[in-house]
Amino acid sequence: MSGFKRLFSLATKGRPxxxxxxYAMADPASASGKGALPRRFPRSQPAAPAGRIDGxxxxxxxxxxHKIAYALxxxxxxxxxxxxxxxxRGWALDRQSxxxxxxxxxxxxxxxxxxxxxEHLRGDVMNQFKLPLETRKIARNCGFETVLExxxxxxxxxxxxxxxxxxxxxxxxxxxxxxxxxxxxLHGWLFLAGDSNDSPAQFTQIHQPSDSWSADxxxxxxxxxxxxxxxxxxxxxxLVAPSKESVMPDYYPLPHGGQTPLDSLxxxxxxxxxxxxxxxILVPLRELSFDRIETHWSDFGARKVCEALLxxxxxxxxxxxxxxxxxxxxxxxxxxxxxxxxxxxxxxAWPEDSRVIFDNxxxxxxxxxxxxxxxxxxxxxxxxxxxxxxEHMEAYFRAVFERVVYVYSAGAWDPExxxxxxxxxxxxxxxxxxxxxxxxxxxxxxxxxxxxxxxxYVTRKTDRAEAMAGFDDPSVAFYHEMG
Numbered sequence: 198m199s200g201f202k203r204l205f206s207l208a209t210k211g212r213p214x215x216x217x218x219x220y221a222m223a224d225p226a227s228a229s230g231k232g233a234l235p236r237r238f239p240r241s242q243p244a245a246p247a248g249r250i251d252g253x254x255x256x257x258x259x260x261x262x263h264k265i266a267y268a269l270x271x272x273x274x275x276x277x278x279x280x281x282x283x284x285x286r287g288w289a290l291d292r293q294s295x296x297x298x299x300x301x302x303x304x305x306x307x308x309x310x311x312x313x314x315x316e317h318l319r320g321d322v323m324n325q326f327k328l329p330l331e332t333r334k335i336a337r338n339c340g341f342e343t344v345l346e347x348x349x350x351x352x353x354x355x356x357x358x359x360x361x362x363x364x365x366x367x368x369x370x371x372x373x374x375x376x377x378x379x380x381x382x383l384h385g386w387l388f389l390a391g392d393s394n395d396s397p398a399q400f401t402q403i404h405q406p407s408d409s410w411s412a413d414x415x416x417x418x419x420x421x422x423x424x425x426x427x428x429x430x431x432x433x434x435x436l437v438a439p440s441k442e443s444v445m446p447d448y449y450p451l452p453h454g455g456q457t458p459l460d461s462l463x464x465x466x467x468x469x470x471x472x473x474x475x476x477x478i479l480v481p482l483r484e485l486s487f488d489r490i491e492t493h494w495s496d497f498g499a500r501k502v503c504e505a506l507l508x509x510x511x512x513x514x515x516x517x518x519x520x521x522x523x524x525x526x527x528x529x530x531x532x533x534x535x536x537x538x539x540x541x542x543x544x545x546a547w548p549e550d551s552r553v554i555f556d557n558x559x560x561x562x563x564x565x566x567x568x569x570x571x572x573x574x575x576x577x578x579x580x581x582x583x584x585x586x587x588e589h590m591e592a593y594f595r596a597v598f599e600r601v602v603y604v605y606s607a608g609a610w611d612p613e614x615x616x617x618x619x620x621x622x623x624x625x626x627x628x629x630x631x632x633x634x635x636x637x638x639x640x641x642x643x644x645x646x647x648x649x650x651x652x653x654y655v656t657r658k659t660d661r662a663e664a665m666a667g668f669d670d671p672s673v674a675f676y677h678e679m680g
Contacts, residue, residue, distance in 0.1 A: 245272030245274035245282050246378050246379055246391075246533060247375060248273045248375040249271075249372070250271060250372045251370045252358075253370065254270070255267060257292060258367055260299065260361070261364065263293075264292040265298075265299055265367075267288065267289035267299065267360060269285075269341075270287055271284065271286075272286075272534060272535030272536075273354060273373070279348055280348050280349070281346065281349055281374075283354075284343075284345075285301070285313070285344075286535045287342075288322050288339045290326075296336065297339035298362050298363070299360045302361055302366065303345070305356050315339045315340060317339075317341065323336060342536045353373075355372060357370075358372060377391050378390060382449050382450045383448040389441075389530065399629075399633065400443075400449070401451050403454045403455055404454075404458050405456075406458075410458075410634070413634065414466070416635070418466050420639065424615075424638075431615070431619070432510050432622050433624075434472075434506060434509070435472045435473065436502070438502075438627070438628045439476050439479055439629050440628070440629040441487045444483070444486060445483065445484075458629075459629050462632055474629075479498055479501070482498055482501060488528065489538075489540040490528035490540045492528075492530060494589060495589065496545040496589050499586070499589035500545070502590065503590050503593045507597070512575060517549075517574065523541050523543060523544070524541070526539065528542070545593065551596065552568065552569060554569045554673055556665070556668065558655050558657045558664065559605075559645075559650065559655055560649065560655055563642060563648075564604070565603070565604050565642060565646070567601065568603075569599065569600055569672075570596070570597075570598065573599035574597045575599070577600075577620075577621035578601075578618055578619070578621055579594050579598045579620060580604070580622070580623045580624070581601065581602065581624050581626065582611070582626070583608065583626030583627070584605060585605075586626060587605075587624070588603070590624065608625045608626060608636045610623065611639070611641060643680070646679045
């Protein structure tokens with residue numbers, strides 16, 4: 198793997214056991230045992246993976262002569278010995294006056310009820326209802342939020358929720374644990390769980406490649422070799438974006454199994470100089486390469502990987518100032534927590550003159566976005582056939598290359614686009630958690646776009662045609678024809 202090293206063993210040295218990761222958990226010994234009152238925590242206390250509510254978790258209802266719009270969420274995190282951390286979050290508004298008139302009532306088993314007044318700012322709700330400024334001043338603090346801890350012993354963990362307006366109460370339903378969509382590690386770092394690829398199992402178990410797994414990946418890399426032969430002037434790289442638990446295994450609360458799908462892949466195909474797994478780039482960066490509540494690498498981490506690719510391509514690293522905004526945001530894992538988790542992240546703010554000259558606004562697979570830079574550092578075209586992690590790479594390449602073609606395809610390439618663009622460089626990007634199965638080597642983007650648009654899977658549902666009409670650069674007419 199030219200230009201990149203495999204430092205998996207180094208990254209996993211000195212791993213703590215799960216027992217050492219209890220620093221942030223509530224101390225069960227501080228409660229008086231089963232039957233003790235639920236404990237309430239400040240907002241900074243770690244929350245819980247989203248659960249489910251039996252009943253109508255969101256909608257509108259009549260309470261005491263008021264039409265109330267609302268939405269509620271619960272989250273559950275087991276703490277051991279029958280104890281649970283329970284997160285509660287939601288909002289409620291009078292639909293006519295937009296006043297936050299309702300109180301949220303929480304009850305756990307036979308314990309005294311907990312009353313939550315609307316006192317938390319919910320800007321997302323203000324945007325949902327498109328409220329004018331004067332109304333927002335009345336409505337903005339319509340949110341409920343708290344974290345509780347309770348002892349259920351061997352009983353069923355659940356919390357009853359009701360809304361009350363002027364003494365009239367409306368039962369909403371009971372909250373129960375759901376499939377955990379993340380697990381919490383050291384220092385409150387969240388890691389993906391409950392996904393279709395079973396990320397925790399990949400890390401903790403010993404991967405034994407099946408014959409079909411090996412055959413599918415062999416087919417992919419044979420096609421990759423053939424693609425490089427067909428376009429010999431094009432430099433193509435296959436890039437695996439490492440999982441956060443591989444970069445920061447000492448923060449991960451589960452033990453490493455010793456052989457992951459990534460290991461199996463590199464054992465078979467890692468000697469190919471165009472196969473890259475940039476763990477050695479990201480491990481030294483640690484918290485700069487990822488943040489606490491997001492699955493994907495940061496703009497900073499992606500930039501360092503892109504710079505390593507440029508060196509691998511013998512282009513050198515252009516002089517682009519390393520400037521970043523630090524933003525506070527929820528992240529794809531933080532949004533799955535109740536209450537919502539927020540964290541700080543580096544956001545690219547380096548100078549660049551590029552502009553988007555095409556976007557088809559398709560959701561995920563089939564997305565095509567093209568940028569042009571009139572003052573590039575490198576007068577060349579790069580095509581990114583990847584997933585969500587490629588969007589962070591795109592942010593840097595836009596400042597470097599004259600033309601950047603981003604296609605959401607998870608590592609499959611489109612021969613039509615290669616023939617049309619004749620890119621100088623191609624990146625086929627996938628993520629470590631997706632290595633349980635090989636992608637199809639080739640994708641016909643126009644077919645994917647047709648299916649997505651026909652099914653309404655677009656990010657701009659009402660003005661997509663109008664927005665796309667503004668992309669009148671002659672070089673993107675081919676993409677308009679895709680639909």
